[in-house]
Amino acid sequence: MSNTRQAEAVSPWRAPVLFLILAALFLAEGSFRNALFSGSWNTALAILNMGLISAVMALGVNMQWGYAGLFNAGVVGFLALGGLAPVLVSTAPVQGAWAAGGPRLILALLVGLGTLVLAAQAWKRVSGLMRVPALIVVLVLGFVLYRWLFDPAVMAIEANNSARAGNIGGLGWPVLMSWPVGALFAAAAAWGVGKVALGLRSDYLAIATLGIGEIIVAVMRNEEWLSRGVKNVSGIPRPVPYELDLQNSPDFVARAAEWGLSPAVASGIWVKLLYAGLFGIVLLGLILLAELALKSPWGRMMRAIRDNETAAEAMGKDVTRRHLQIFVIGSAVIGLAGAMMVTLDGLLSPNSFNPLRYTFLIWVMVIVGGSGNNWGAALGAILVWFLWIKAEVWGPELMRLVTGPLPAGALRDHLLGSAPHMRFIALGVVLLLVLRFAPRGLVPEK
Amino acid sequence: MAEPYLSATAMRGGYGKADILNGCTLTVDKGQIAVIVGPNGAGKSTAMKAVFGMLHLREGQVTLAGEDITHLTPQERVRKGMGFVPQTHNIFPTMTVEENLEMGAFIREDDYRDTMAQVYELFPAVADKRKQNAGELSGGQRQQVAVGRALMTKPSLLMLDEPTAGVSPIVMDELFDRIIEVARTGISILMVEQNARQALEIADIGYVLVQGANRYTDSGQALLADPEVRRTFLGG
Amino acid sequence: EEIKMGISLGLTGPLESISPAMQKGAELAMKEVSDSGKLLDGSTVTPVVADNTCTDAAASVAAVTRLVTADGVKGVMGGMCSGETIASLEQVGVPQGVVMISPSATSPALSTIDDKGFFFRTSPSDARQGEVMADIVLERGINSVAVTYTNNDYGKGLADSFADAYKAKGGTVTVVSAHDDGKADYSAEVAALAAAGGDALVVAGYADQGGSGVIQGSLDTGAFDTFVLPDGMVNNVLVEKFGTQLETSFGQNPSAEGEGQEKFDALAKEAGFDGTSAYAGESYDAAALMLLAMQAAQSSDPKVYKDKVMEVANEPGEKIYPGELAKGLELLAAGQDIDYVGATSVELIEPGESAGVYREVDFKGGKLNVVGYR
Amino acid sequence: MDMLNALVAILNFVVIPAASYGAQLALGALGVTLIYGILRFSNFAHGDTMAFGAALVILITWGLQSIGIGLGPLPTALIALPVGIALTAVFILGTDRAVYRFYRSKRSAPIILVMASVGVMFIMNGLTRLIIGVDEIRFDDGARFLVSVQQFRAWTGLSEGLSLRVSQVLTLVVTALACWALFRFLNRSRAGKAMRAYSDNEDLALLSGIDPERVVRLTWIIATALAVTAGTLYGLDKSFKVFNYFQILLPIFAAAIVGGLGNPLGAVAGGFIVAFSEVAVTYPWRKIATYLGFEPQGLLQLLSTEYKFAVSFVILIVVLLFRPTGLFRGKSV
């Protein structure tokens, strides 16, 4: 009786049809101008670009949850780490920062890392009564040494031109190189986190990762030497041309005129198209790799592990290692998305990394799309992002509709004044509707 | 007796599109022990669920004491005096053994301490663990708790899906003994058993189910005596 | 011509409670201009509002993109928070060639951004306020303070500039620590500040956010009873909330000497909102400046009128106060110079931000009293 | 004398604030843990249920105040509370009917219910703002302090003060009562046992004659009562602001989980752990040290308050590493 759940058969046409509908939504957004749609290609493409990035994030979460059942609620942290990469890799070096304390800082970080490794060794090697004291001695000594090296270095770096810089600065490499680095940052963190926390299950893992996410963001907000903390880094280089340069290029203006577009509009569209191309390639590449992996014994093994860890373990599958593997890979994908996002924004603003937006919304995307299904996750991501943005317009519009028949007066004014909050209601309603009519997601796992 | 106490006739139904039950019929008289045997996947458990209202029936009818209960929900059937021990997931794992038994007596308004004492007497191994969570018990102990829970209900029809799976011989004997005793007090018993020879021996009526339909129906002794049945279904 | 003007504010999100007054401030200016019928030979002005959530750069960019590319606004009053403002400026404002005037993004980073002349702000960079505040505190004979700031670019920038100035002038800062807005509880912050000690507590935060939470905690536990309150905190909300408990507290916010703010208050009251709410006046001014600049340039094209913004804001010319936009338009139409004063004594310095006249206030008698200007 | 001063300082700045904050978290966590324990999902709409209920209570309080009804030294909101609970419960039962029941009958995975609760959260979030707006609202009347700093200083002549607010005491008392009652209810009463049975094995509960819908209704009602009470007390203590109720959700979840989901005692313990770790680990001990006769150079602060949230999460993670399902061995789905 506990297994009376039946998987309804899903038509193979479902995914293509849904993608077509999604495409139609974007077409409508780009070409019709009315209460629902803006009729601007710039807007449509802007939404699409962030949608594609969200799809990459959703893909990462889907790997962890959909393949392996790991409830990672620290998405925002890995995203933020990935976002650090463009700053550290491709912003211009800060004059004097390295001289002020760079080597000492690196040394301090190495000491910190070494302390942790040593502590782990002490815990493993020493046994009996001396175990705890040994651990404490290592930790305390390491910490003191670390702070002794770290604090002056940080002071010096942060004092260096603190209004405009105050951070260690970047390497000045091309920004595309920072994408894999972002993935690497997130992967490294995930490895550490996974080593420690993957023994936890379901909601307990969720809250642990949530905490780790918060900690990562807290560090990024408060460690100014790293990326200026809450003071933000802006003007991160781009992999595509600047709109103004295009507008100043006679070639481009001429071509825009052929299309009957003003240079400003055309440049916006062109730049966004380039971004969309880049993101699209990354997304499709990832989906391809993920699908290949999923449709092979590896994927079967992951499903088995998700279904029943004890049995999988008894069947010779190293569950811990696999969990770590998928956790690291999924986080790397999220980190990659973070780097892509910061590149697109041209801005790293640690304060904007808020869990509602970057953890729960991503989760909503995955679940709405259909967890366990890569195409589903991507579809859910782009769709939910579209709704999230459009809810800003649709919410007040809905309110206007609702209050239409009301007599003018305080109530109506109050309601109209609160119209922006309809954004949440509209989003909630849509989410519930989708979940209602496709409880296993729009494109469920087969 | 004009009409059997429980009669489930021509049941047809299943989980998805395909039917698992194909016109299966089961009846039990008051105070009788009816035993269902059959190969794995024959639909025995499904038939039990159908009788208990946990499965949508496309065809067929279930009556209890002359009353048509085909469309009642399981809770309503419990209140009509039916008790059921499913084959799997038949305990409350994070509740103690004692609480498990109390839940069996949930619908009883009277004092059930006697019954509980009787259950503990029947299953002394479980009595020792009354304050332990049922999820921490061994397989056989769980099974005992599950049967004990059903006994607590004081049902007029007791349905048991493989009550002896995984219990040791000595306990199994006790269990069958108790079932006979229970039946003698006028309670009807419908059970599925793979320990078929022992079960049929105490059965008033036996059903051999194959692919959701009745293959043989006879008294327990007669089925035991049938060499064909013995060879194909009772393991020689 | 119907001229559309964008308003980009964090209508939802952490600053959702101060945005409505800002929105109304901006709309007030637009309505005033529109009703006068004097802008560019009788053009009307229609506000289009976008919710930039304040924290989510991507959502903000999307919202402003819509304003600019779909609604075709000729200028944007916004953004609200510095991070989001930078993103939408770099992604939309500059590339699409639209003027953005922020009423409330005060991060020093915006001073140095490469804005191609499209960005202005009617609030001063925080660097200056730190100096002013340090002077005020020392003049009141307080030589040791604890500082808490809201953990964003505004708070951090202000706290740093104050601490530097204060120390340079001989004061002692016992601790500089951050508080996050919208947190459930501020006991830890209050405990830390109390333990560090000091004669007064500088609260560089927001009046209806963590700032008042910290004050509440400090008053309740008796940790501090004198608070130094910079612009984000100088707000009637605070007065309503703490009343006479702020007897010895004082502060300053950027504001015009005399008439401007009062006139704006009166206008706001008439329109049904609180003109003293944080950045409401700045919002009015930001919207007014764009419209006046259009008039001066005789064009609603942002690429053209952007060059006039500084001109109308600064001397020489006749002073224009809130409620006198029609007069300003007339003068400009007649080819005369104006010096827009507005609600907040707008005086723009390079690179397009408010110079910052500050009024010193205290809270004696459970009221917000203006003590002087500097 | 200095010893006393040190003691009072610790009480005033660490113990009392952390205890009352802890109690606020605990009260919220009780509701979360109950829903998790019985209905088996993490209810993200809980914070907004608190806000929604508190908003209704405020409206009723205003009504009462305008006709001059009050409770003397206690806040008027206490009279409004039962009505607020009832109204909110009706609404919540409505959401169950419209949203959650469907997934229950389909036996959807818990994550689907979690996501549905996110949807409900968004809607309630918007509704609350529609009803009462986004501004900060203070609705406490009656006496604010049981002991105020000035009084205390005057009485004792100590240089350190001590304050104790009515709302703090109320919260502590209510939390203790709620935890005790809930614990007894679940473990002793018939209905409580039925609820636990249902959460353990739904089908078998059905076979025992338990009406699942009744269990679910009861669970929602109790959880709502806890949520609205928590929301109101929190609002009385700190002032009401819709946005903050979403923010408090995170520490509430942390509290519920560190204690072990599904366990009322765990929720309370978790609440205090989170609260005390936030306050105590970031407390600079200099003042205390000075009273005790040391003259320390620095602040003696282990970590700056910027990391207070991180600290509580670190403690939480450490606890979970040694007790993977929380201090009191909670459930996990």
Add this chain to the structure above:
Amino acid sequence: MQRMKVGSTMIQVHDLHKHFGGFRAVDGASLMIETGSITGLIGPNGAGKSTLFNVIAGVLKPTAGRVTMAGEDITGLPPHELFHKGLLRTFQLAHEFSSMTVRENLMMVPGSQCGETLVNTWFRRGRIREEERALRKKADEVLEFLTISHLADEKAGNLSGGQKKLLELGRTMMVDAKIVFLDEVGAGVNRTLLGTIGDAIVRLNKERGYTFCVIEHDMDFIGRLCDPVIVMAAGQVLAEGSADSIMKNEAVIEAYLGTGLKNKVAAEVAEEAAFGESHGAQPGLGAEAGRGGDGKPAGEM
């Protein structure tokens, strides 16, 4: 795989303890399983048999004691490592992969598949395809043998209780194991099919050299297959010997086997219509039952 000669020790358990809190589920058990044998493990419910299995198979960490496999210390090794050393087990409560098909349940078993390495799934598709074909064939053979080939594409979660048990057994047939621990494969399995399973176990033992250790409450099955039989009670080894000798052991009868149905026997005696095999579960016990049984007072159970 190296064939071990019969007579050497496959598994040796030294003074093993497993305590849950204060409760000693396994309390100093020592036993030995010989290579090439089919060893039976019986004992009353709660004797600690499954716990012993779980400790040997690495699911539970022992409180004290040592386990060696072919001379090598394997105490506390995780299950997946034991699997690769050739130690397989089935679960008492079926642990199927419920959302996977029955065939996939089998195909996932073999270790070190090429396609289980992530990189290979991208660059060695051909090799994987071949491997999969072979695996599929093998899985289908096993399903055929277990009489459930019609369910190959069914979700394993939808199987009947007995079918899940069969699947559980089927998994051990997908690889070459050295030793297989079967925890009550028979519970819930049709007796006719159980006979076939018994044959299969014997065949695997003879032809492929598997060593088996079998927990079972069906004494027919134990009697037919197992030599020796080990009896556990209260966490310790109570007796050990051939099936016949065990079934005659007074202590074992007292603790575990019992003496048959009192009510039924009473009724039979009254009716004097007894079948020859009326106490079918315990062949050869008829005599015992006759000797010691009938009048056993109820309180003594």
